[in-house]
Amino acid sequence: MAEISYAYIQVDGNGAVQNIAMFENYEDANRITRAVYGDQAFAAEYRYAVRPGGIDRFHDGRFWMVAEDGTETEAEYIPTEQDKINMLQAENAQLKEESNELTLAMAEVIGGGVYAE
Known part of the structure; x- marks a missing residue:
């Protein structure tokens, strides 16, 4: 039987988007994200066009793309x-x-x- 995986955005405790990874369910994604990035970290379903590596951010309940000059624009929602x-x-x-x-x-x-x- 094939397993189905879903993409999740891994956000560290400071709100930086650290990684986008595949998990079978939200509970595993969230548990592993907290284990790797700290107790305040969380996983979110991949529904926003963000880049990993600590570039883009999550704050005020939304994801933000951060430009080279530091300006932020709300990340595009992926339906x-x-x-x-x-x-x-x-x-x-x-x-x-x-x-x-x-x-x-x-x-x-x-x-x-x-x-x-």
Whole structure:
């Protein structure tokens, strides 16, 4: 049986992104991250475009990319497959609603005699 691994961001106790590593589950990722980087360290699901090696940071509840001059910009969120499916389902529902509204509007125009052949 194949084991499935997931990428986790390993953040040290100072909020520096130290590594991105594969683990089978969150508990292992968090336990090993604390063992390697200290009791205040943690692991987070890889959902943000960050670089390892202590360059990028985590603070104020968000991940940040740090430029060479020290300026920080919020890291880009990487949607999961489920996030993408949810977005497409919401978009599909919106398009169906708009299509129904347009169909009803056309039926009123045609049925009201505004449109004549």
